[in-house]
Amino acid sequence: MRVTAAGAVAALMLATSACAGSSSDTPEGTLNVGQISDSVAFFPLYVAEERGYFEDEGVQLGERPRMGTGAKLAAALQSGSIDLGAGVLTDALNLYGNDDSAELTASLIEKYYVDIIVSEDFDGPGEDAPLEERIDALEGKKIGITGPGSGTEALVAYIFQRNGMDPATDAKLVNLGADPPAALGALESGQVDALSFFQPVPQQAEATGVGTTYISPSRGDIPGFENTSHGVVFTTSDVREQKSEEVAAFQRAIERANTDIREDPEVEDLLADYMEGIDEQARADLMPIMQEEVAADIGFSKDSVETALEFHSKTGLVDDPPGYSEIVPEDLRSQK
Structure with a gap:
């Protein structure tokens, strides 16, 4: 797989950090989880944190850096400074182009936002x-x-x-x-x-x-593009194997948060805190949209991922992306 010019910075940063490997440096029971920003895609992480779901499920979150770009997120994963990265699918695909051990960990948003x-x-x-x-x-x-x-x-x-x-x-x-x-x-x-x-x-x-x-x-304005994997959490197979219990606990917490966003009206109060400064009417308008966008579970349907892969290929975001089974671990291949 070749990475396009859009991923050139990521490729350079990954090349310089590859020698550090992609194993975890965090203590047992802890995950360092980085994300690009505090965009709508990562609201499930905020809900899970605020409602104590990570601790309930048996994992502590360590460092929580906002990396700013997908390139920095991928480089941090490669260096071992974070265990999981929350970004968009493009970031996971660009990482895969340099490290084919990259894999998806949890679905956050299944529509192009x-x-x-x-x-x-x-x-x-x-x-x-x-x-x-x-x-x-x-x-x-x-x-x-x-x-x-x-x-x-x-x-x-x-x-x-x-x-x-x-x-x-x-x-x-x-x-x-x-x-x-x-x-x-x-x-x-x-x-x-x-x-x-x-x-x-x-x-x-x-x-x-x-x-x-x-x-x-x-x-739903664009036929054939209604559902597509977009906001995701990703890691490498080495980290998943080394921190299998912690990753599983993280996944359970995210699934609980996704369910809350889709079904619990009180989550809008958390959205007000998460998006401080947004107009009250805008927030009210956004909430039902997010309820439809947030993944019903953490798995990845083949149709949703393949729609996203085709989008990346057609638009040049990623040249020659991997197939569904190459980027989605077997236990996350959803039939929905």
Whole structure:
């Protein structure tokens, strides 16, 4: 498997850390768990921590760094400074490209939680128009993304491909970074006509009157892309074998948290703490969406993973990704 330019930094960092191996340096009964950020994808970890599920299941969490990028997350796994990484599937696939012992550990989010948002004065058909017409309306527009090689750029490429277009020539992609207020400011000021951005930016845009959710994979707007593995926890087979009891306890805790998010209305109080500063209406709008997005269990269905692998291949996020059975351990191959 070859890693694309989007994973070049990861490849370099992994190459420098590979000599350290991928075994765990943490004490027995403890896991160091890193994650990219405090995005919606990692809310299950917060719920499990706040409700004491990790301790209940018999594992202590040690270091909990927010790594910022998937490249740093993968490098930390390779060096042994963390045991598990919470990121997006892209991060696990890029790690696999350098270390084929990489494997998925738990499913967090099974829908693509990036949306296309347009400004309130956007010149195009409404959000209830056929998908092809909405995609055509984005031609020639300035579209804000977090940066090159990101999942936000990949979504634009994916939908443009459906209409035979190329965002490199048929739109102007504007790199805005990952700061939600800055992205919303760019949309409101007219710096961009649309955003391809992760939740809760779409909900915040609507709650504050800045924009409208125009194309949403998680809403089912893109046929064949309704369910796709996105937010995940991953590790290496060496760590799983060395810390088998701790990893199993972690998985049980996450499964309890996933169930709570899907079924317990009181979880919205935790979401308010987790996403401090989000508009109250935006949070209320986000909660039922998250209930649908969070995985019903920690396993990975073949359809969901293969949809994601095809997306990564088509958009160039990862070149020649592994197959379902190569990245998903046998005990997590769900039949749902």
